[in-house]
Amino acid sequence: MLRDSRIYYTCLGALLSFLAFFNYLIDPYGSFGTDILNVNPVDSRSEILNKLDSADPQLQTLLFGSSRSLLFKHFPGLNVALYAGAIEDHYSILRYAVDDLQYPIKAVVLVLEPDLMVSSHPVEKMLVKNSKLNRWLIKEPILYGQSLFAPPGYIDDIAMLLSVTTLKNSTKVLLKALKKRMSNGDKSDQDIGVVGAKNNHVLGRIAEARDSIDARLRQYRKLYMSALALDKTRIKYLDMFAEFASENNIKVILVHPGSSKVFWDEMMSLSNFKNINSEFYDLIQKVRVRYGWTEIDIRPGKWKGLPLEYPDGVHLSKPSAAIIDNEINEGLRNVF
Numbered sequence: 001m002l003r004d005s006r007i008y009y010t011c012l013g014a015l016l017s018f019l020a021f022f023n024y025l026i027d028p029y030g031s032f033g034t035d036i037l038n039v040n041p042v043d044s045r046s047e048i049l050n051k052l053d054s055a056d057p058q059l060q061t062l063l064f065g066s067s068r069s070l071l072f073k074h075f076p077g078l079n080v081a082l083y084a085g086a087i088e089d090h091y092s093i094l095r096y097a098v099d100d101l102q103y104p105i106k107a108v109v110l111v112l113e114p115d116l117m118v119s120s121h122p123v124e125k126m127l128v129k130n131s132k133l134n135r136w137l138i139k140e141p142i143l144y145g146q147s148l149f150a151p152p153g154y155i156d157d158i159a160m161l162l163s164v165t166t167l168k169n170s171t172k173v174l175l176k177a178l179k180k181r182m183s184n185g186d187k188s189d190q191d192i193g194v195v196g197a198k199n200n201h202v203l204g205r206i207a208e209a210r211d212s213i214d215a216r217l218r219q220y221r222k223l224y225m226s227a228l229a230l231d232k233t234r235i236k237y238l239d240m241f242a243e244f245a246s247e248n249n250i251k252v253i254l255v256h257p258g259s260s261k262v263f264w265d266e267m268m269s270l271s272n273f274k275n276i277n278s279e280f281y282d283l284i285q286k287v288r289v290r291y292g293w294t295e296i297d298i299r300p301g302k303w304k305g306l307p308l309e310y311p312d313g314v315h316l317s318k319p320s321a322a323i324i325d326n327e328i329n330e331g332l333r334n335v336f
């Protein structure tokens with residue numbers, strides 16, 4: 001019995017050590033500076049700050065959003081959207097651009113969705129750790145007793161290295177690096193070899209499965225399973241964003257991101273999704289009316305323009321993103 005226990009704990013220790021070492025070397029969040037695959041040299045928030053630091057001194061327009069907004073590029077300004085970018089990211093980045101960099105921002109495009117306004121979507125740790133941005137985060141009061149028993153900072157790092165979520169992100173980075181390596185140069189079998197071509201095909205199928213409508217539905221269903229209402233702190237961030245824009249005479253164009261009708265109908269069958277979306281749009285209308293925001297709504301049933309394509313159910317194709325770019329440009333022309 002004792003021998004079996006030793007074997008078990010030895011194997012468990014070896015497995016956890018490998019997991020931590022793998023995540024440390026891949027470094028998907030740019031926390032440790034290892035990044036042996038050179039795929040994510042900096043975390044996405046630091047990358048946005050670098051873009052802002054080197055932008056045109058007369059920069060007047062910023063576009064905020066999540067991965068659903070990354071393809072919006074054909075407008076007079078800078079796209080500072082982030083993967084899973086939430087309202088606390090947008091508020092902090094806006095403050096940095098205006099307060100620290102003194103850009104004469106005249107208008108912002110805010111692509112905002114209820115999916116990133118719920119408490120089941122956690123605040124990104126890279127935002128909390130970013131000294132240039134975390135100054136504008138709401139500081140929750142910590143009682144004296146709580147501070148005594150608060151775990152030291154390195155505990156969070158260890159937990160992150162042993163996290164299954166970190167492992168998933170490390171694996172994504174690894175697949176991305178392999179796919180990039182195999183797609184270099186001519187992609188024919190003669191150049192990359194039969195084995196390379198087969199591997200490239202396998203990686204393509206993995207990426208296709210990851211980006212399918214079914215995969216997105218699983219992701220969003222999981223998010224909404226524990227989401228009962230909008231997060232109160234994020235509602236505060238929305239108010240702070242609106243108030244800061246108003247105080248600095250910054251016009252706001254609010255964009256409601258869309259989805260395919262199939263995806264929308266499936267999600268609307270979930271009571272949590274339906275209720276939170278209703279709560280979100282009631283909140284947005286109050287903010288929009290109070291501050292005079294312009295609104296662009298591309299949700300199913302609301303969008304009246306050219307047909308839009310969503311290959312995975314939520315992310316626009318490039319041609320469809322160009323259609324919304326034109327709509328954003330028209331809104332900016334009206335604002336200016």
